[in-house]
Amino acid sequence: MSDILTHLEGSVLTITINRIEKKNSITSAMYADMAQALADAEKNAAVRVVLFQGHETIFSAGNDIADFLNKPPSNQDSPVFHFLRNISTFTKPVLAAVAGPAVGIGTTMLLHCDLVYAGDNAAFSMPFVNLGICPEAASTLLVPQMMGYHRAAEVLMMGEPFMAEAALEVGLVNRVVPPTEVNSYAQAQARKLALKPLSSLLETKRLMKQGQAELVKKQMAEEGAIFSRMLQEPAALEAFGAFMEKRRPDFSKL
Numbered sequence: 001m002s003d004i005l006t007h008l009e010g011s012v013l014t015i016t017i018n019r020i021e022k023k024n025s026i027t028s029a030m031y032a033d034m035a036q037a038l039a040d041a042e043k044n045a046a047v048r049v050v051l052f053q054g055h056e057t058i059f060s061a062g063n064d065i066a067d068f069l070n071k072p073p074s075n076q077d078s079p080v081f082h083f084l085r086n087i088s089t090f091t092k093p094v095l096a097a098v099a100g101p102a103v104g105i106g107t108t109m110l111l112h113c114d115l116v117y118a119g120d121n122a123a124f125s126m127p128f129v130n131l132g133i134c135p136e137a138a139s140t141l142l143v144p145q146m147m148g149y150h151r152a153a154e155v156l157m158m159g160e161p162f163m164a165e166a167a168l169e170v171g172l173v174n175r176v177v178p179p180t181e182v183n184s185y186a187q188a189q190a191r192k193l194a195l196k197p198l199s200s201l202l203e204t205k206r207l208m209k210q211g212q213a214e215l216v217k218k219q220m221a222e223e224g225a226i227f228s229r230m231l232q233e234p235a236a237l238e239a240f241g242a243f244m245e246k247r248r249p250d251f252s253k254l
Ligand code: COA
Pocket: 021, 022, 023, 025, 026, 060, 061, 062, 063, 064, 065, 066, 101, 103, 104, 105, 127, 128, 131
């Protein structure tokens, strides 16, 4: 079975991250599939709303770390950046249902979703600094805007997880529900949206986002270039090597 599943029903395209044995970590091939699913959904009049979901125990452990070592995203054509461009510019409503850990891009992709529902076991984290890299997805712009500079500095510099209730408080999620219900709750919300006039939804989303669309694009491109460079540097190589060898990284000489 594929690691990315798509299912269209009632005008809602559900994209499921389905690599549970590796904690839904995302490989280049999976980013390519999700980027393509969004590109197709943009053009397909039968799709009015998109919903991303994972499993009730794990949304995503972020980028596949072995991929970071073997196939690092080296330029803007890389699948991860393609996916981020597509989700950040997608014109129709996008929802996400998050339960369990949402690490790295598992959290930053949510900044580009319109509605986010979380299981009470959801744990959001952006541990880019702990991996010797920098944040992506325009999170260095959008996270401070969302939660204020100091709280943003805490989540982006310390990289520690914050739970669903804290995410609700800062505005990252819309509602917290039991983990076993999050996918079905989000699906019901997606169906409600799909019954509304699409042109009104599209204009509302466009008007809310247009003020900083260019800024988001620019920030994302700059982060992406730095991210690609830092992936090759000693701190990141030590962090990824440590993860693969199941040991603590040693940054003391870096
Ligand atoms: N990339 C590749 N493999 C990953 C992965 C990742 N990001 N996250 C988890 N896995 C793999 C583990 O290596 C392990 O594989 P194995 O069974 O072959 O040894 C398997 O998934 C289970 O992971 P494990 O760490 O044992 O699960 P857990 O329930 O104890 O912890 C997480 C879950 C998500 C908290 C933890 O796996 C984690 O922190 N992962 C790394 C997150 C990360 O740093 N992502 C990069 C963000 S940019």
